[in-house]
Amino acid sequence: MTQSRFHGRYEDSGRVCEHPACREAGEFRAPGYRPSGFDGPGEYRWFCLEHVREFNSDYDWFEGMSAEEILDAQSPASGWRTESPSFRPTAGVDGMPRWADYDDPLDAISARANGIKSRTQREAQMAMDGRFSREEARALDTMGLGLDTDRKRLRQRYSELVRRYHPDRNGGDRKFESRLNSVVEAYQLLRKSRVFA
Numbered sequence: 001m002t003q004s005r006f007h008g009r010y011e012d013s014g015r016v017c018e019h020p021a022c023r024e025a026g027e028f029r030a031p032g033y034r035p036s037g038f039d040g041p042g043e044y045r046w047f048c049l050e051h052v053r054e055f056n057s058d059y060d061w062f063e064g065m066s067a068e069e070i071l072d073a074q075s076p077a078s079g080w081r082t083e084s085p086s087f088r089p090t091a092g093v094d095g096m097p098r099w100a101d102y103d104d105p106l107d108a109i110s111a112r113a114n115g116i117k118s119r120t121q122r123e124a125q126m127a128m129d130g131r132f133s134r135e136e137a138r139a140l141d142t143m144g145l146g147l148d149t150d151r152k153r154l155r156q157r158y159s160e161l162v163r164r165y166h167p168d169r170n171g172g173d174r175k176f177e178s179r180l181n182s183v184v185e186a187y188q189l190l191r192k193s194r195v196f197a
Contacts, residue, residue, distance in 0.1 A: 009049075017048040024048035030055045131195050139186035151196045158187045 008028055015026035026046030034043045047055055062070045124137075129147055132140065140149065143157050163169055165180035190196060 013046065015046040017051055018045050019047060019051040019054075022048055022051055024050075028052035031059070132193070136190060136193050136195070139189045142182050142186040143190070154187070154190055154196060158183065 010027050010029065013025070013027055016022075017024045017026040025048060028047050028049060029044035030047060030052055032043035032045045045055070062073065065073065125147075131147075140146070143154070143161065145154065145157055149157075161183045162180065165176040165183060167174050167177065170176060
């Protein structure tokens with residue numbers, strides 16, 4: 001089966017047009033009943049030139065989309081607006097440096113690696129202190145607190161972080177929800193710690 005350079009015609013395909021009232025050669029393909037996906041390429045429907053034009057005139061690419069989604073899909077920059085979490089303006093809220101703060105990508109990678117390493121060292125140091133378990137040390141780090149924290153400072157920090165990450169404080173935006181859940185879990189663990197009893 002060879003594809004002609006013109007109009008997407010597949011000459012000598014041996015297929016018959018799928019239109020019920022047509023017996024012409026089905027040399028033009030159209031989207032089928034099963035789209036392409038993880039399981040492989042999708043199925044195509046095959047029509048003659050007249051009926052593929054008819055099919056295309058009825059085909060609505062934007063079916064089921066809102067006006068905003070249609071406008072976004074028609075934009076020349078469609079697909080280029082995605083950004084990784086490290087490049088978002090909210091990056092760095094977990095204590096790690098933001099990629100956007102560096103001119104050289106290698107400097108950014110080094111800073112992030114050092115941040116991970118220093119966080120691990122802090123957790124180990126807190127656990128070696130003997131007062132905190134490894135989980136409690138991780139919880140302290142999640143809340144941005146050190147070894148010198150008392151019960152009052154723990155409560156204050158918890159209140160600060162809940163106010164910062166709660167969707168009600170962010171116009172209903174739930175993008176910090178996982179961070180809020182981490183803070184709540186850390187606080188629940190720490191408030192039961194024997195250190196803060």
